[in-house]
Amino acid sequence: MDINLSQCFIATDDHDKAIPFYRDVLGLEVRNDVGFEGMRWVTVGSPAQPDVDIVLETPLADPSASPADREAVAALLAKGLLRGVIFNTDDVDAVFERIRAAGGEVLQEPVDQPYGVRDCAFRDPSGNMLRFAQPRTS
Numbered sequence: 001m002d003i004n005l006s007q008c009f010i011a012t013d014d015h016d017k018a019i020p021f022y023r024d025v026l027g028l029e030v031r032n033d034v035g036f037e038g039m040r041w042v043t044v045g046s047p048a049q050p051d052v053d054i055v056l057e058t059p060l061a062d063p064s065a066s067p068a069d070r071e072a073v074a075a076l077l078a079k080g081l082l083r084g085v086i087f088n089t090d091d092v093d094a095v096f097e098r099i100r101a102a103g104g105e106v107l108q109e110p111v112d113q114p115y116g117v118r119d120c121a122f123r124d125p126s127g128n129m130l131r132f133a134q135p136r137t138s
Contacts (some may be wrong), residue, residue, distance in 0.1 A: 001120055005116035009068070010085060010128055011059040011077050018056050026087075026104040029055070039063070049108040054085065059126075073107050077127055084129035086119075096120045099132075112136060 012018040015033075019042060022028045028044040031053060036042075041126065043053040059082070060073040076082055089095045096110050099122050107121035107129060119133040 007053045007055050008085065009055045009057050010072070010124070010126075011082050012042075012056045012124075012126045012128075013059060013074065013077060014125065015042050015056060018042070019044075021104075021115075021125050022054070022056070025099055025104065027119055080123055080129060081126040082128060084124075084131065086131040086133055089132050089134050092118050092132050095132045112122075 010018075013036055019030060022044045023030050027046075029047055029065070030042065030044055032041060032043040039058065042056040044056065045053045059077045060070050062069075065073075073082075087095075092110050100106055105123040107123060108119070110118055110120040112118050117133040118136055119131055121129055121131045134136055
């Protein structure tokens, strides 16, 4: 029995800012951009991983959530306290320069980690942490 990742979710407070970042800066393709009953379903993904989608969703995509819950989640997103994503790359230094040149908010410049990767970190336009890791060769 095989189990494969199909989708993961990243909260965004502004799809119109998130899409250019993920598409133009990171080089991901926009696969879906659908509006339905006041909500928006946007998926992006790497051309190298056609079976894995990243869903850019509103911070609390539950239409029955209370206003207080919506405010609490929006506050966590604004502080960058919601989870992000780790991307693998074969050239973390080039990725770093590309995102920094595009105005990305740097959290960590490329550094060799003791657990076997060289990585860096940025915030996306909504405040989510995105890490980019390159496995180190011995």
